[in-house]
Amino acid sequence: MNRTLKVGQTVQAETSGAACTxxxxxxxxxxxxxxxxxxxxxxVALKWYIPSQATEEQRNALHHLIQIGSxxxxxxxxxxxxxxxxxxxxxxxxxxxxxxxxxxxxxxxNRIDPSFRALATAGRDLAHSFFQLHAKGLCYxxxxxxxxxxDPANGDVLxxxxxxxGVDRQTEARVFGTPRFMAPEIVRxxxxxxxxxxxxxxxxxxxxxxxxxxxxxxxxxxxxxxxxLPAMNKIYGTEPVFIFDPNDESNxxxxxxxxxxxxxxxxxxxxxxxxxxxxxxxxxxxPQHGRVRESQWRGAMVRLTDAIIYCAxxxxxxxxxxxxxxxxxxxxxxxxxxxxxLRLPPRIRIGKRHVVxxxxxxxxxxHHIDPSRSYDFSRPVAEVTRHPKDPNVWGLKxxxxxxxxxxxxxxxxxxxxxxxxxxxxxxTINFGAIEGEIRx
Numbered sequence: 001m002n003r004t005l006k007v008g009q010t011v012q013a014e015t016s017g018a019a020c021t022x023x024x025x026x027x028x029x030x031x032x033x034x035x036x037x038x039x040x041x042x043x044v045a046l047k048w049y050i051p052s053q054a055t056e057e058q059r060n061a062l063h064h065l066i067q068i069g070s071x072x073x074x075x076x077x078x079x080x081x082x083x084x085x086x087x088x089x090x091x092x093x094x095x096x097x098x099x100x101x102x103x104x105x106x107x108x109x110n111r112i113d114p115s116f117r118a119l120a121t122a123g124r125d126l127a128h129s130f131f132q133l134h135a136k137g138l139c140y141x142x143x144x145x146x147x148x149x150x151d152p153a154n155g156d157v158l159x160x161x162x163x164x165x166g167v168d169r170q171t172e173a174r175v176f177g178t179p180r181f182m183a184p185e186i187v188r189x190x191x192x193x194x195x196x197x198x199x200x201x202x203x204x205x206x207x208x209x210x211x212x213x214x215x216x217x218x219x220x221x222x223x224x225x226x227x228x229l230p231a232m233n234k235i236y237g238t239e240p241v242f243i244f245d246p247n248d249e250s251n252x253x254x255x256x257x258x259x260x261x262x263x264x265x266x267x268x269x270x271x272x273x274x275x276x277x278x279x280x281x282x283x284x285x286x287p288q289h290g291r292v293r294e295s296q297w298r299g300a301m302v303r304l305t306d307a308i309i310y311c312a313x314x315x316x317x318x319x320x321x322x323x324x325x326x327x328x329x330x331x332x333x334x335x336x337x338x339x340x341x342l343r344l345p346p347r348i349r350i351g352k353r354h355v356v357x358x359x360x361x362x363x364x365x366x367h368h369i370d371p372s373r374s375y376d377f378s379r380p381v382a383e384v385t386r387h388p389k390d391p392n393v394w395g396l397k398x399x400x401x402x403x404x405x406x407x408x409x410x411x412x413x414x415x416x417x418x419x420x421x422x423x424x425x426x427x428t429i430n431f432g433a434i435e436g437e438i439r440x
Contacts, residue, residue, distance in 0.1 A: 004033055004048050004087065011046070011084040013039060013093055015066075020046060020082055020093060031163075036096060045096045046082060047163065054089030062092050062163055071132035074125060076160045092163065101149035101158050104205070108145070108212060114152035116317040117308055121155025123206050124301035128375060129159060130202055131294035134195045139168040141193035143201035144178035145208070168195050177201065179232060180214055184284055187237030191287070199291040203279035206297065210268065212260040215280045218243035218251035222258065242280035244273070267336045269307055269321035275300055298375065302367065306356040311335040312343050320344065320357050346423050348396075350436040358384050358396070358423055358438070369400075369431040381431075385420055395420030396429070405430040 005011070009022045023043075024036040032049040049058065062078050070077030076094045083090045106112045114122075126148065133140060140147075141164050150157045164175040176186055176193060183200035185191040207215045214221075216235055224231045241251035243261060253261045265273065275292050282290030307320045316337040325332060332342040346358045354368050364382035366373040381400040387393035397420040398404055404415040407428045415421050421429060427438045 003028075004050070004089075005035055005046075009084075009087075011048075011082045011087065011091065013080040013082050015080045016040070020044070022046065032091065037093070039093055043096050044079070044093050045076065046091055046093055048082075048087075048091035049089050051088050058163070059090060061166065064167075065162065065165060066092075068136060068138070070162075071136055071138075072129055074129045074157055074159055075133070075162050076158055077162050094160075094162070097149055097158055097160065100151050100153070101156075102152060103149050104145045104209060107152075107209065112152040114150075114155070116319075117305060118150075118152055118155035119209055120301045120305040120308075122150040122157050123209060124298055124305070125155070125157045126159075126205070127202065127294045127297035127301060129157070130198060131298065133165070134168070134198065134294065137168055138165050139193055139195045139198050140165055140201075141198070142175050142177050142181075143198055143205055144181040145205075146178065148205065166193075180236060181205065182236065183287065184237050184240050185287060187233055196287040196291060199293065200279070200283060200287070202294070202297065203276070203283065203292060207276055207279075210272075211264045213243075213253070213258060213264075215242055215276065216240050216251070218253050218258065220251045222254040240280075240284050242277065242284070244277060245281055246277060247281075263336075267319065269304065269319045270323045271321075272300055272304055302375075303354075306354060308359065309342065309345060309357050310359055311338060311340065313340040314338040318342055320347065320355075322355065344440065346425065346438055346440055348429075348436045348438050350431075351434045358394075360384060360386075360394075364396075369436070370433045372433065384423070387420075387422075394423045396423060400431075402432055404432070 003025055005022045007022055007024065010019045013020050018040045020037050020039045022035045022037050026034045026036055031053045032047055035046045037044050037046040059081065062081060066078050066080065076097060078092045078094050080093045081090060082093055102112050107114065130140065142161065147161045148157060148159055176182065181201045181204050183197035186193065186197055191197065204215060220241065221235055241248055243251050243253050244265060245251065255262060275296065278290065279292050283292065304319065309318050309320050311318055314335060314337055316335055318335055332344055334341055347355055348358055349355050350368055356362060356364065356368065362384045363380040365380055366376040366378065369381060383397050383399060385395055385397040387395060398415050398417050401417055403417065406413050406415050406421040408424060408426065421427060423438055425438055425440050429436045
């Protein structure tokens, strides 16, 4: 296979003037080829455009993105343009994706098996990242499997292919999206990519991540013998129906053929299912007002993480669902995996914003205990810990730099940094800016 650049070949980074040496071919696509390269002693990725894509418009767009800068470190953002006198066209340098990051396709094909906690963390950080991108007045245009990678061990995410990002509703679209992820109005040819269509694509991606299935592929898709372009336009554009639409059962998943959503839908709390329902009912027909915002997804993903509980019999992750628990008279459902009865751990209600299940591995962050530091997960400020002398006693250890005050049966005690407060029902903890109460 003929490649534009050869191993050992050097191109020049245009801003710094530094030499960028090609080390390995990583892959290619419709726009160009990507290589691992060495730039001033650091490993980077180098994308080189094929001649038809190396337009002046693309160069100007890249220059603009480099000037704007990355919304956050999760974007593998263009760093510098690159060129070489002896090579046609140009390219750009970006951070290199570490090998522990996998594409969502690996999740779909069961090559990786992340925990629900890792998935919720990935969903949280994806929503936050696109919130920050949109806050800069930019739209991504092509949120899909191929552009998002995550570490299945902890949920850390990276977003690539950022050279197609444009100014919302101003930059002429060079990419309209990926089939199955494009908003219905784009499929119908009625709109071009925008932040509104990004929101639809984000919802599809999250649905895929949590239910391993497409939200519009039910009986209608199963009945199609030839899934050609007219069929795709019908399913995703002209006649889309959510597979769990509460008012239209015509497109429910087909048992035996589309089992993943039938299994996973029941596992998740009502608040998450409600967001998906809104995304693919109101959001199908009202792009401006019906779609779930990034901040709403972000909040739901934090809440989902806080709701995790473990089955005492098989160790599987389940979710505390306050709404469903009230409807069932306070009896938790059986474990989704082993079908044994779940036992709820203690939980802490912090102000009116958070209910956090106190598992053996629970940690609290500034986000939880300081209203002025919303979405701050920089370092834990508390963790559940076992008593060093009595393994049957559990406590909440103060990892912050400030002392807390705990109250048990009207007795107030100071909890210095490094010390713990026992997880006893009725205990209140004053964290400084907010107060929490331990409940069962």
